Amino acid sequence: MIVAEEVTRVYRMGKVEVRALKGVSFTIADGEFVGITGASGSGKSTLLHILGLLDRPTSGRVLINGRNVQKLSDRQQTLFRLNRLGYVFQDYALIPELTAIENVIVTSLARGVSEKEYLKRGAEVLREVGLGDRINHRQSELSGGEQQRVAIARAIVNKPSILLADEPCANLDSETSKSILDLFKQLNEDLNQTIVMVSHEKWHERYFCRIIDLKDGLINSMRECDAGR
Numbered sequence: 001m002i003v004a005e006e007v008t009r010v011y012r013m014g015k016v017e018v019r020a021l022k023g024v025s026f027t028i029a030d031g032e033f034v035g036i037t038g039a040s041g042s043g044k045s046t047l048l049h050i051l052g053l054l055d056r057p058t059s060g061r062v063l064i065n066g067r068n069v070q071k072l073s074d075r076q077q078t079l080f081r082l083n084r085l086g087y088v089f090q091d092y093a094l095i096p097e098l099t100a101i102e103n104v105i106v107t108s109l110a111r112g113v114s115e116k117e118y119l120k121r122g123a124e125v126l127r128e129v130g131l132g133d134r135i136n137h138r139q140s141e142l143s144g145g146e147q148q149r150v151a152i153a154r155a156i157v158n159k160p161s162i163l164l165a166d167e168p169c170a171n172l173d174s175e176t177s178k179s180i181l182d183l184f185k186q187l188n189e190d191l192n193q194t195i196v197m198v199s200h201e202k203w204h205e206r207y208f209c210r211i212i213d214l215k216d217g218l219i220n221s222m223r224e225c226d227a228g229r
């Protein structure tokens with residue numbers, strides 16, 4: 001379970017202060033597929049970064065499975081991320097020198113799993129996202145949508161219990177977007193993975209149990225969707 005309690009995030013740049021999150025509270029149950037929506041600048045990525053332990057709130061706290069994750073040291077947070085979380089970055093964050101499959105497995109190798117085993121699993125996941133014929137391509141040899149799918153493959157390769165995805169379909173055509181969302185749905189249903197996904201597309205709603213809509217750093221509304229009823 002993910003619990004956010006009065007989470008704020010203030011960015012300070014010299015004398016300029018941006019209050020990106022102004023006190024956001026919610027609970028996400030295990031196995032929920034939640035959409036985060038809201039206008040540009042409303043705080044969606046900031047919130048996802050905090051849930052993904054990539055950033056710390058200015059005040060408030062986040063509990064994951066009852067654990068106050070802000071209290072973990074940087075090293076403990078890294079281990080927590082490696083073992084429990086998958087994250088699809090808005091800008092993919094691929095390593096340009098590595099091939100698609102190396103990008104997919106590089107963080108998993110840090111967990112001490114055998115390279116042979118992970119090369120097999122990496123190839124399997126790349127096939128699942130439709131890139132079975134691109135596994136040895138480097139970033140510069142992949143289209144934007146293909147890079148995005150490599151980033152998705154990397155996030156799901158470990159079957160994380162929580163998948164956080166920042167506009168994972170932003171650069172994909174509607175057919176590929178649908179296949180990615182179907183894959184997320186399958187992970188959500190078969191493995192009871194909790195998925196929190198930032199989205200701008202109205203039609204994505206059919207996949208969500210619930211939508212948390214942000215406005216100016218606050219929760220504007222929370223509502224159940226068809227998949228959650």
Ligand SMILES: Nc1ncnc2c1ncn2[C@@H]1O[C@H](COP(=O)(O)OP(=O)(O)OP(=O)(O)O)[C@@H](O)[C@H]1O
Nearest residue numbers: 011013018020038039040041042043044045046047
């Ligand atoms: N590192 C940063 N330093 C300063 N201000 C930031 C930083 N990151 C985000 N902001 C500001 O915080 C606010 C929220 O940004 P955030 O990226 O969370 O919004 P968003 O809802 O994800 O937007 P988008 O849909 O455009 O990606 C914005 O006003 C943004 O300019």
